[in-house]
Amino acid sequence: MSDEHWIAACDSALESGLVDRADLDAVLNARGRSLLSKCDEHSQSGMESICRVRLRALRFGVVVQPKIAGVGKVDLRVGKLLIECDSKTHHTSLENYQNDRRRYRSALVTGWMTMRVTYDDVLYGWDGVLDDVQTITRADRHRIRGRNRPA
Template sequence: MKDPGIYTSRQLTTMLGYTDAEIRSAVASGTLIRLRRGWFAAPIHDARAASAVRDGGILTCVDALRFHGLWVPPGHDGLHLRRSTNLSGKHRGCRPLRGALRSATQAVDPIPQALSCAARCLDPDEWIAVSDSYLNITGKNRGDLRVELDGAGPTVARLIDKTDGRSQSGTESIARVRLRSEGFEVVVQPTVDRVGRCDLRIGLLIIECDSKLYHATRAGYFNDRRRDRRALGDEWLPFRLTYDDVLYGWTESLEDIREITDRERHRARSARKIALVEKSVRQSAR
């Protein structure tokens, strides 16, 4: 587990072997930094976690999820912390939709507690995307997530039902959730002959959701174009969405998708196209 470099006095004594006198000496020498009563930071520590502790809480919600390496949507830059009811600070505290807050024994909440708080701060499709990231990275499934978030309430339970750990990026997750909410039958991570794994498929329409990181590389750029050429050559309809298309321009992106589906260009009508789709279904099931 990633270490934020912030410890309670109990952790310093029981885990790291400090005595009370050694803690006082370390603070005096600058080896430890006192953040607030009973909480200390090493010289190298996570700055946002330290800010949360200084403000009477611990890091949770979006900030904790980001700390743990999960994909987090933009637009949630304020400090996300939770604190005991007997403490106060300048930042508004986060709290779960349902269920009691656990005692703060470490500077950064574990992922399940952070997800519970994030259900209040994130939009539903954003929360699902972050949870997809968690499942994808850890190899866990919906059942595991239900156990870890037991008691988080019916809203969270309904969101868990829409998660899918196969999604490879936050943009893919959000596009999937939004398309399904519009009534589209979306296939996740289909395999297409001569193309390979794709992000999403609606009939013959292959939707690729570019992430900022991978598709900014030269190799990724050329590989994308090669895949698109092969898809077109086999009569698929490649449709590429950028990060900005999904997160900032969804209304226009959806209109463009409907331009194709309203005219039923994505439908497999001929025997050849039906065979293409059937082959993709067989390959994807392997």
């Protein structure tokens, strides 16, 4: 299992409450504890975990599951760039489809940028996703500034 897949599996176990960090820490070797330090029990999908791990490895400041006024919780935030890791299971019902559109209209109106990525994007098209994130961040369009802060 790759490091990022191990982290994703541990994120899932921590988020579900099947184990806690102290129990894992007690049975892991030094390498395992190092990987455990990269885990986040707030992560709600393996795809989200992998995306977070990859971005943080490149020194992006990633916030997991932040609550955004008027939008609700989102998967990841880098500055004012919201990254949603969409799966078919949770984003294709009519109710979820309509709710997603309402949420992202609200995000746009209040100054947030949203990037929606799929499973295939993260696992098989990561270079393209990363290019897009870097294009936004290189231009500092993701920075939260005083007067221009999203609501």
